[in-house]
Amino acid sequence: QVQLVQSGAEVKKPGASVKVSCKASGYTFIRYTVHWMRQAPGQRLEWMGWINGASGITKYSQEFQDRVTFTRDTSANTASMELRSLKSEDTAIYYCARDVSTPESYGSWFDPWGQGTLVTVSS
Amino acid sequence: DIQMTQSPSSLSASVGDRVTITCRASQSISRYLNWYQQKPGKAPDLLIYSASSLQSGVPSKFSGSGFGTDFTLTISGLQPEDFATYFCQQSYSSPFTFGPGTKVDIK
Numbered sequence: 001q002v003q004l005v006q007s008g009a010e011v012k013k014p015g016a017s018v019k020v021s022c023k024a025s026g027y028t029f030i031r032y033t034v035h036w037m038r039q040a041p042g043q044r045l046e047w048m049g050w051i052n053g054a055s056g057i058t059k060y061s062q063e064f065q066d067r068v069t070f071t072r073d074t075s076a077n078t079a080s081m082e083l084r085s086l087k088s089e090d091t092a093i094y095y096c097a098r099d100v101s102t103p104e105s106y107g108s109w110f111d112p113w114g115q116g117t118l119v120t121v122s123s
Numbered sequence: 124d125i126q127m128t129q130s131p132s133s134l135s136a137s138v139g140d141r142v143t144i145t146c147r148a149s150q151s152i153s154r155y156l157n158w159y160q161q162k163p164g165k166a167p168d169l170l171i172y173s174a175s176s177l178q179s180g181v182p183s184k185f186s187g188s189g190f191g192t193d194f195t196l197t198i199s200g201l202q203p204e205d206f207a208t209y210f211c212q213q214s215y216s217s218p219f220t221f222g223p224g225t226k227v228d229i230k
Binding site: 035037044045046047059061062063095097100101105106107108109110111112113114115116 | 157159178210215219220223
């Protein structure tokens with residue numbers, strides 16, 4: 001079945017970087033775009049951007065533009081998200097998700113999602 | 124950025140009830156609106172895309188409607204597995220934004 005499996009929980013100090021991976025299985029990785037979102041405790045989901053599986057082209061939310069990098073390894077069917085200069089406010093569950101919209105359709109929608117990776121930023 | 128609001132923020136319902144959740148966008152988003160279900164400690168699951176299209180494998184008790192700024196998610200015949208948080212997401216323009224969620228719990 002189609003699945004996205006993310007790397008495990010991380011604890012980081014302020015100012016450090018974190019890299020979260022998202023391994024895809026059950027579908028052709030390069031045919032889809034992967035989006036990244038996060039959910040801080042008690043907050044709504046926040047969209048961070050996307051990476052095209054085939055081209056590697058990325059689009060970042062302005063909120064994270066200066067601190068985030070998305071990459072993908074097509075040989076490993078894996079997308080990754082690196083967030084730098086971590087602050088306590090970056091403590092959240094980070095999700096990857098596959099964009100299953102079609103060019104003929106309206107917008108972007110996500111299915112499935114990875115199981116989430118908790119990133120805790122604390123001194 | 125497009126702001127998404129939902130009402131109510133929570134509701135209590137009984138098994139078998141029909142419930143309706145509303146999502147409103149701060150500007151017109153055409154039909155670029157999706158609905159997800161999230162259970163505690165789990166990732167979200169896609170229910171409805173493009174305002175009213177049912178995602179494959181999702182029971183027909185879930186339905187969506189709306190256009191422009193106002194959208195609804197209806198769950199007919201609430202079952203124990205439906206008690207969860209539901210949230211909307213717009214993809215009309217970047218950054219894609221999510222509603223705050225509506226928690227549906229057992230009365």
